[in-house]
Amino acid sequence: MKRNPILDAWLVIALSAGFGSSLAAVQAALKPRIEANKLCDTLGQVPVLVTSATRAEKVVVGDRVYYRALDAAGVTVGWVVPASGQGFADKIELLIGLDATASTITGIYVLDQKETPGLGDNITTEAFRRRFLRKPADVPLSVRKDGAAAAHEIEAITGATISSESVVAIVNAALRQFAGQLRSGAIRPGGIP
Amino acid sequence: MSSDGPTPAERFLRGILPENPVLRQVLGICPTLAVTNTMEGAVTMTGAVLFVLTCANVLVSLIRPLLKPHLRILVFTLTIATFVTIADRLLAAFLYDMSRQLGPYIPLIIVNCIIIARCEICASKQPVRTALMDALGQSLGFGLALCALASVREILGFGTWFGKWLGWRVLPVGLSERVWAPWTVMILPPGAFIALALLLGAVNWATARARARKEA
Amino acid sequence: MSATMARLRGRPFRGGVHPSENKELSWECRIETLPPPPVVQVPVLQHTGAPCSPVVKPKQEVRAGDLLADSSAFVSAPVHAPVAGVVQRETVATLPNGRHVKVIPIQTAADQPTPEDLWADVYGGEWPLDGVEAAEPSAIVSAIRAAGIVGQGGAAFPTHVKLTPNPAKPVDTVLVNGCECEPYLTSDHRLMLEAPRPIVVGALLAARACGARRVVAAVEDHKPGASAALRAAADGAAFEVIELPTKYPMGGEKQTVRAALGRTIPTGGLPLDVGVVVLNVATCAAIARAVLRGRPLTHRVVTVTGRGIRTPKNLLVPVGASYADLLAACGGLAPDAARVIAGGPMMGFSLGSFQAPVTKGTSGIVVLTAADVRAVEETACIRCGRCVDVCPLNLVPTRLALAARHKDWTMARRFHITACMECGCCAWVCPAAIPLVQLIRTGKVQMQKEAGA
Amino acid sequence: MSYLSTVLLLAISSALINNMVFHFFVGCCPFIGVSRRVDMAFGMGAAVTFVVTVAAFLSWTITWFVLAPGAPLTTAVWRWLRPPSSATPDLSILCYLVYIFVIAWAVQLVEMYIRKFFPSLYKAFGVFLPLITTNCVILFVCLEIMKHVGPIPGSVPDPWRLDKALIYAVCAGLGFMLAIVVMAGLREELELCDVPAPLKGPGITLAIAGILALAFLGFTGMDANLAKRFQSSALPEGVAASTNPPTHAP
Amino acid sequence: MTRSPHGPVPREAAVTASAPAPVAPAVSVAPGPHLHAAASTQRMMADVLVGLAPLVAVAVAQFRQHALFQMAIASCSAVVSEWLFARMRGRPATLWDLSALVTGLILALSLPAGAPWYAGAVGAAVAIGLGKAIFGGLGQNLFNPAMVGRAFAMISFPAALGASAYVSPSLGIEAVTSATPLTAFKMSGQVTPIGPLFLGATNGSIGETSALAALLGGLYLCFRRTAPWEIPAGAILAMGAAALPGLAGGGTTWTLAHDLSAGAFMYGAFFIATDPVTSPLTPRGKWIFGAGFGLLVAMIRRFSGYPEGVMFAILVMNALVPLINRGTIPVPVGGPAPQTR
């Protein structure tokens, strides 16, 4: 007697139904939290990158995304520019904080990188990131290996010049593009309430 | 089926050393290598495997009378994939950092040989209690291997132990680079392979020695 | 033509080595005759092929040259009494290569030819060329077979087998091998100097027997005297002499044929496959003696040399004389003698006992001192590839030895173990002193055994 | 950057720099289990490459049209079922389940197809096919494709189209094949070595893998520098970094 | 009495049948051949030490006590490790074959003058342990021990062996205050003049600065046949071939001479790639190995994140040696052996 394969597989079908619904439940229960985690990864940095900001507002220009940092009163106090580019080993993803007039860097944050531990991954350290504080955003930055002298110079990490240069290049390119958007009026400038 | 096989307690103990999945059976090598550059990774992975293996073993054991031989593997896979998805979402919700660090290695648990092997060898033939103890024993054995490897790698590679969660340093802070430096290679792929090779060698050596002692 | 090209290129064959030759120890020594020892022990198997059965009884009296044992097999050669005397009861002797063979001892009679007469009988006297024309090819082959001639160059293969015409594989050239590439040995050299005429005549007879039109003698270029003697002895006959560069193993037939004629013998094949028959110089002389004088092969020239012997010599000895007899005739071993070798130092076998008899294939006895024998311990192969560089056959000896060690016959075949001719170049050059040849040799035997099983 | 250079970069990056075994540690079990003989290893590598390509095709198609949040097919069905709704349905939680089935099915398919049309090929590597179902390489490639298709098609700046997904899959498979064949060569050699007993088998294989991973680190950064070179030959002034926003930014 | 039948006996030693019997055979029995070339593993290794002498001399002249320090650390560590691992396996330690010393010295010469003590010590211990002992000791290792050790150390201590380690003004040596030629080229396209590169007036690993010294020592090795000439020849030709597109383009400042004499290329081609144990057996295999090495070095130097590729190229080619050996089984003279069964 030939058995019906569909009937034969009733267990599989029943299990699929059970699993499907439990997954749906998990999805429903956890999705908001996961989304929040993801968002937090970026937006949670805004107050660090732009002091006095309390929240951020997404600004989409073409395929680019920027964040306008707002203080409690809703006044634009700065910008957060996401940027990415090739590092020594793999892609480096950054957030760059700017002041309201987009003329000074107020901080950078490394979202993701796969540089060599102990060497290139020092770009995530506070010590390195602090070297970008209060640097001009309208002049291209450059890397010095033996201590920064001029205002637009960043001191490289010992043993990780390539990673340092990559970060600087990513910052330069992103800021140039952002400045272009500002100038062209694609983004409503902030700073003057 | 066989009630005169190992007792649940024996199964539990066996999984930890004599039949350790990684060190004795050389199964599940990929996650073992991939997540052991920090203790945190090792512990999280162990937790995920513990969760998936326990749930899958228990469920499979429960439905074991209903299993058709030719659909067996399909059912196992379905079960495992579901629990892995749940584990993955739980991690993303509650341990977002670790979820990002472990990346694809959590979903890869689906194809982890240990779990299919336990479903096949044990859970589909044994009552729930045995299957549960087996799952716990194997997971702990897996965890033991992972932690052993991660300890070596994190201490040599970073000079810390549970550095991210607990911040314990093994090498003193501010040790001069001229005196000693952590071995970065241990955190990278080559170090993983080499450390596991030596760990396997050490375990085999110790086992052979113990056996020789017993015989002598 | 191609031989000239080969010589111009200076690389007559690939690989090869230049061990120090030490031929000067004995190459000025004229051939002396060994006085017949009290007993000679004639092995019934001195060749490659089927052993013979004795046709004499104990206590039977025999004259020199009488048939002692024969066989009906094609690949076999009879043995004859080298001396007059009384046959004793058969015994067994162990030849240097480790083979146990039956021997027929003969108690030497008191009445023996003088050394002069013996020399005149074996190599001296007249060797007229017109005898060559007169001989029928088939008669030559049967005379050779009746005389029990086997190759005296080392392999001791029955010569009549080589010379029997094979319509499928016509022969155009007889190559007379006078290279004598083994270090120390000088027996062929002395023979070419002192008895070139029978060599020439024998070679021409051989050519007639197998239908070859060309006769070429190949001599290494460090023996100009020998080639000059052969040329002079040729006396207008169609007998060429080619000088080849000195290099071990120039005398190996694959190498000689390649260097002298520019032809390549296929692996696993014979010179016959490229239309050549290769004969050692002493074999040629034996052919002449058998055809023109009807005398069997009972004597040969043996070099006894090395720094471990008191007086190196080239001796004309009866087959069946023991190594002890020969050593004694050369003043015995020097105090620092460390190793006694039957044959040359590259391919010969070291002797543990000196009671074994000399056979038709014995070309020399070399006695080395401790200083000659490098006492280097075997170490690990460092895969330097020097053995590959020197292998004349373009094999990879280290892999062959490794395969033999691990009994990995798939690998042995992949690296062509059966092609190896055991010349010893690889082991000579190996810095790790690995007994490559021995490993390969036993590997070949075991592989054959397991393939048969 | 020309299309060709993109392909070249992807190939170098997935086969050499981010080699499946030496960089991502996936496929270790067959890497240790089936690397004893070169011909077996070659068969395994070829089988994996084949299956991974088929699986990549299927999983890209399903992810792009059905599973990704806001995938066109799902959205259309959703809207048709509940016209007023404008929410984007999200089936991505089913990804893992679907992939593992796709892989199992692809293996079956490939096995049947080869058995029918290339019996000699089937003899050569048919035995490896069932083992591949539980091979991490395949699932890993599917997961990688999932990551690059992006949460919402069109929202990721440069999502992988089918061609890129397939190129990636083939090169990842070839990278695995390279690793396992090289390892098999080394292990054949190892048979003749005097390896300490406790390290025989998996131990020494892992140690060699470690040394190979060290060697492959030499390729680090090759993709970046090549990309730079391709770009600077296209653009007048060498632009080192692109300004793509991070892929996982909300 | 015996006389020659045809003329006087050349030596008067009259031999009788009753001459003294041979002394009791105090002789040894051994398989043939009974003669050997005057070569030994130890002699080959000693040859390498001689070949390295010019490099050592340049290193000491340039980096003074720092060079001596590196050589002492690495050599001691290598020899001690060799002894230790042999003991662990219960094998006799064969220190006198000098191979451990060669490994230590080759490793030391590939380190920067300012490397910390543990770089050489760990590197040499790993070289002998992971690079050699684990495979069964001398002659059985599949990877060049010195390069395994260096790779391990370099990846472990990127700060101590990476580009920045070469610039250490604290050593008080003038040459060591500027970037190495390869780093300078990689970072800023700056080409060092050939003269200093060739003679060794540049910065770099202690043994690599003078291409001339490496060439002299290397030719000595080739001449002595301790090192096969095919490997360096293949490497140099391949490097030349890799430079062709650049030269043809015309717009590049990267010249072939710079390519050949900068960094560790000459040192690697003559001393490291030629390690007999980890290179192919046949001449054809050696050509392929050398050429592959040269191409990889060129590729890594140009395109990867590292300024120099000698070490990685050696390791990658080592991994390919079994496959090369497999593909270059020579055909015997006279064709393949007929296969019975």
Ligand SMILES: Cc1cc2nc3c(=O)[nH]c(=O)nc-3n(C[C@H](O)[C@H](O)[C@H](O)COP(=O)(O)O)c2cc1C
């Ligand atoms: C390595 C090697 C070296 C040989 N050298 C000689 C040699 O120097 N002279 C010689 O006559 N035969 C030599 N032979 C033997 C020849 O290959 C060949 O068998 C012989 O010349 C044939 O002549 P025969 O049958 O008269 O002995 C050598 C063989 C081998 C394998």
Ligand SMILES: Cc1cc2nc3c(=O)[nH]c(=O)nc-3n(C[C@H](O)[C@H](O)[C@H](O)COP(=O)(O)O)c2cc1C
């Ligand atoms: C995913 C995977 C799992 C494997 N599991 C096993 C296993 O459990 N046991 C085993 O002997 N071989 C296993 N193998 C190895 C192959 O089946 C191997 O070809 C087989 O063992 C034959 O090996 P042999 O030639 O030494 O007999 C596995 C291979 C793969 C790819």
Ligand SMILES: Cc1cc2nc3c(=O)[nH]c(=O)nc-3n(C[C@H](O)[C@H](O)[C@H](O)COP(=O)(O)O)c2cc1C
């Ligand atoms: C034998 C040898 C091999 C080397 N291999 C490498 C290598 O593969 N990669 C590397 O970056 N440096 C290697 N070096 C060191 C470089 O030669 C040295 O680094 C180079 O001069 C550039 O300096 P940098 O690597 O510190 O930037 C090697 C040195 C030697 C002596």
Ligand SMILES: Cc1cc2nc3c(=O)[nH]c(=O)nc-3n(C[C@H](O)[C@H](O)[C@H](O)CO)c2cc1C
């Ligand atoms: C020409 C030559 C080159 C060598 N090069 C190296 C080398 O680069 N690295 C090394 O560890 N040993 C080298 N050795 C030593 C020896 O071969 C090495 O220790 C073995 O690899 C150990 O089995 C060399 C030896 C010779 C004869």
Ligand code: SF4
């Ligand atoms: S079947 Fe699973 S456990 Fe076994 S080797 Fe393969 S992946 Fe590993």
Ligand code: SF4
């Ligand atoms: S093998 Fe012996 S007999 Fe033949 S040529 Fe060489 S040395 Fe002479």
Ligand code: SF4
């Ligand atoms: S010559 Fe000796 S050490 Fe060199 S490869 Fe051959 S067998 Fe090995």
Ligand code: SF4
């Ligand atoms: S003995 Fe054999 S392997 Fe060695 S050199 Fe002679 S032919 Fe070649």
Ligand code: FES
């Ligand atoms: S866990 Fe075994 S192949 Fe990945």
